[in-house]
Amino acid sequence: MAPLPRVISTVHCDADGASSSLTGSALKSVRSVVAAPENELKRWRRVFEANAKVVIDGEKYLDPDSFVNAIAPKDDSTKIGRAQFAILFRVADSSKRGLVSWDDFTVFETLLKRPDADYWIAFKYFDVDNSGTITFDEFKNVFSANVGPSAIPFDFDCDWVKLYLGQKNGTHVLGYNEFTQLMKGLQGERLRQAFKYLDKDQDGFIRPEGFKQIILEIAGHKLSDAVIERLPTLCTLTAGGRISYSEVVAFQNVIREMDMVERIIREATAKSKDGRIDQSDFLNHSAANSRYALFTPMEASIIFHFAGRGSGEKRLTLLDFAQLLDPRWRAPHEEFEAVQVKTSFAQGVLKSAYSFVQGGNIGFAGAFGATIVYPIDMGKMQNQRSTVVGQMLYKNSMDCAKKIFRNEGFVGFYRGLGPQLIGVAPEKAIKLTVNDLIRGRAMDPETGRIKLGWELAAGGMAGGCQVIFTNPLEIVKIRLQVQGEAAKLEGAVRKGAVHIVRQLGIVGLYKGASACLLRDIPFSAIYFTAYSHLKKDVFHDGYNGKQLSFLETLGAAAVAGMPAAYLTTPADVVKTRLQVEARQGQTHYKGLTDAFVKINREEGFKALFKGGPARVLRSSPQFGFTLLAYEYLQKYPWQQNKPEVKTALTSKRDDMSRIRARNALKILLDVHGDFGRRAAKFSHPLVKQIPSKDSPSRTV
Structure with missing residues (x-):
């Protein structure tokens, strides 16, 4: 160079x-x-x-x-x-x-x-x-x-400056460390001098426009335009229409500690049941998470006054505080209109259609997972009665696997897979679309919260709606699966899926639908609710702008499937027994209640949980990968971004x-x-x- x-x-x-x-x-x-x-x-x-x-x-x-x-x-x-x-x-x-x-x-x-x-x-x-x-x-x-x-004006001849630079001309200069302390305290001195300068009557009060001028000079870059316009309204906190020095100092303390204000607000609203907090919640959370009191009641009142647009007694959401926390905040009609205005009917239809198609696409991906875990489904042995013509067919799952392989070969593990694969796409599409649709309608648009009852209802309705597709396919799948048992009986002849459909007819394909509803409604209600709370409460999705990683999303989806699969096992056992064609020597069931009573009486309560661990091993990874795929594909092209409070705490870190x-x-x-x-x-x-x-x- x-x-x-x-x-x-x-x-x-x-x-x-x-x-x-x-x-x-x-x-x-x-x-x-x-x-x-x-x-x-x-x-x-x-x-x-x-x-x-x-x-x-x-x-x-x-x-x-x-x-x-x-x-x-x-x-x-x-x-x-x-x-x-x-x-x-x-x-x-x-x-x-x-x-x-x-x-x-x-x-x-x-x-x-x-x-x-x-x-x-x-x-x-x-x-x-x-x-x-x-x-x-x-x-x-x-x-x-x-x-x-x-x-x-600033008085450079004041006592405060003399304390740092001395009173004799040129005898004291500031080194670097002394300068940093001067700069840290300078704003407080400027505020004191400015208030004294504007307090013409020396009665301890200034006019609202004077207060606005002070704040604009020393903190205008830290406040949004909406807060700046509302600065004069600070005079409404007390009678008289003027602003005291205490209020000016309190406002400045709020600005100086804005990062701490934001942390307290984010944590308090995240822990609140309804996503809203009042002044008491703010002060209580502040006291519980600090060694000493951080904010005075006056400072809390100022925070809620400006966040609540003059109504400081309301319970506020995180979005309400945005105009105070975010210097670049814009009015709702400019930035947050998508939350304030409900989605049009046409957009709702398009979104649901898009979600349905994505659910179908994910279903095809889920079909691969279903194929991998399908042999586990064969080992559930839910149709195994106490005896079949005087003897137990399988002692346990390992014995079941050995005998299937010995009698039917590797192909035997995949009997009935065809109907299962046909049903995966519509099942996932219906379930995911209905759950999202109901949750979206029941969700509070300001807090993004949904009540537990609506969470369970959304999942339950989603599970109920899928039965129209899953029940006919499951009854065919189950009858194909148990043909291995039937082949051990003399004279048994294998039947194909088409023969089974013709034999059952339209009405017969919905045999056991009541048990299928009893299984799928609570399964989806438990699964989607557990998944949502695992993301939010365990992995802290959305907290301070956090987005879950691949493994965190997969973990939440997989773990949520465990209680859902195991707790609904009794309904799955009853459904299987009702849908399987009973053979000679086996108990016949008249209906849902009769099946529960007879299984419990003849085989004991434990029989209702046959195949429970196998259902967990099968459902957990399958639903884990399915939901993971759905999370990455669920955003539709015309979707408007959900409003967020983006500040220095949550913005993407720069160099x-x-x-x-x-x-x-x-x-x-x-x-x-x-x-x-x-x-x-x-x-x-x-x-x-x-x-x-x-x-x-x-x-x-």
Whole structure:
């Protein structure tokens, strides 16, 4: 690389933490290379090359605009404008020539790697002469240069400033650590001075418009436009139509602790039964999760006043708090209309049709899983009576498997698979579509919550609706399965599926439907409810923006199938007995109740749970993979995203250096909201721009 046109000086920190001056671009580059791993240097180089449009003597440079493009977060959750990131250009441009070279850029990126980069950059912004200390004049001049003429004046001759910088002229300067403490307390002093300045009558109250001006100057970048417009309404919390100093301080404490406010609100609403909380819930959760009291009753009232749009006594949802927590919040008609307005009839039909088709597609995928676990179904032995012509056919599942293999070969394990595969697609399509449809109608659109009764009802109705397809196919499947037993009897002849259908007729195909309903309704009610609560309560789906991983979703779906399969085994046993054609010497059952009574009397209560473990082994993985596939395919193309409260806590994490750059801006904007808006434009008389799609080649 060719030498730079000018020598650049910078400030670095020695091993003992003391600041000292360092000159020489080459030495800076060495320090940057040592500090940054090779992969980071390559990434920085790619960013620099992609944005550097200025060329001087064959060397590329960043001007203020391209520098902002290089360092500003791509998806920021704050109201900080991209133009305000030009504040940081002054820090990176240590030579004060209006351009940032590759060496300058590596030094700046290395600074951003510091754990205290936000305060360090703010320090360098005020340290105009790069001396490593900040004098009273530097502090005053930088402050004043970034504040407009209409701003509330700040008294630099106050006792608070003198405590940090001394009373004698030039005898005390601020080192880095002292400066960080000054910046942390500066906003509180500004608030005190501003209130005193606006309190013309010295009676401890200011007008609502004065309060709004104070907050806009020191915290406007932290609040949404909706909250800013409603700032004057703080005067309605107490009688008199004016705002006290206590209320101003309380409001500022809420803003300063906004991350903690958000955590408490998210956790409290997540634990609430109805997804809503009131002021008591907020304060109770705050007290239960902190060593000392974090928020006063006045601060809690302010939080609920602005979140509740003036009605602080309501129980509020997380979405209600969005306008306070999210600086970029927009009104419901702009952002959250999809939740407020019910889906049109046409959209509902399209969604249901799409879900049905997806359920069918998933059913085909489920058919593969059904094929894999089908031999387990053969080993349930639910039709095994106490005796068959004087002897037990199978002693246990292993004995059953051995005899099936010996008598019928490997193919014997898959008797009746055809009807099972035919029924998988419509069964899953109906079940999943009906469950989603009912849950969607019963769900609270603001909280996304659904009452337990409706969860069970949605699952139960879904299970009941599928019986119209599953019962005929199951009776054919079961009769094909038990033909192996019949073949052991002399004179038994195998029959195909078509023969069985003709023999039964339409009415006969629904034999045992009552038992099938008794099995499928509670199965689906238990399964879908357990699945939903495992995702939400165990794996914390949606909490702080969390999305379940592949294994977490599979685990929830598989585990939910275990209690559903085992607890409905008695109904499955009775259904099997009713649907199987009884042979000579076997007990005949007149109906559902008769079957329960006779099985319990002749074979004992344990007989009702025959095949229970086998049902768990079969249903758990099959439904696990089926629901997993459904979760990844259930979004329909025209779906509007469900509204979320996206803030710094839940937004996709940007590169740490970008986060620290943004935080450095927040520290400066806490001084005054005008920082960066009054920054001067830089130029260079010998600038030549590289041609690009957005910026054609030109010479100045």
